Amino acid sequence: MRARTALIAVPLALGLVACGGGNDAGNAAKGSGGQSTAIEVADSGVGDILVDGQGRTLYAFTKDKDGASNCDAKCIAVWPALTSTSKAAAGKGAKASLIKEAKKSGGAVQVTYGDWPLYYYVGDAAPGDVNGQGLDGEWFVVGVDGKLIRKGA
Template sequence: MRTTGMWKAASLPSTLLLSGAVLAQSLGGAKVEVRQKQPYGRYLTDTEGRALYMFTADKPGESNCYDRCAAAWPPFITSEKPREGDAVNSAMLDIMKRKDGKLQVTYNSMPLYYYANDKGAGATTGQDVKGSGGEWYLVSPEGKPIEVEAKS
């Protein structure tokens, strides 16, 4: 497990870049896909291959990541029901309304997030990070956290 100060983890340029990506997802229905990478196996991503994470401090259908936490872990936002790619279980894919009224994509009822320090497709630096009152994990197509330790 790796630990980081969430408000220090997200640099301003990467946060702005990711905010643009999140905005692009929100202009239409988001799509969830599956990629594979060792040692994690198959995990959920957006259409550009950016990893999606779940937060152990969340409850089904309820996000506990706002303010500083959301700056480091931007929610995966959409404007309508998300679409599923190959190997994504459509019955597990849904949305929930955040406190700010935005619609966040959920999988197996758990809210999905990006990690601001991930630099593009295939980056998984948010895996097994502890911070903001919980741990962050990639999500399997079966809707479970992938609890494989991150490679150093």
């Protein structure tokens, strides 16, 4: 019985996190009170990767093209977009020339780096986690040069 409860509890917890219950990745990513969202570079097991100002890993989706997101509502529940209410800024190690914005439906603005809209992964529990790396062969961390890092996938 305990094993069955655990099998139900884990997906339920992930579902709640994906819907916003207990996960502040989406909220913390949004610039508030005029603060800008910082894109920084951090060292990881797969090399230097993009993170937000709090050290949370940022990912790109290989189905996105030319800076436009192809991540639908079901996708966004697991891969929340990095959005900002003000212009995103280059932090430690990031290249300001690669930071841009992509308008989404409903007026939201998603931060992009190079040609890649940026996302979080709900399976990353702490800064420095890279649990989304290589998932489904479609999700990868982004390097300083704006290219996907497929190593370690």
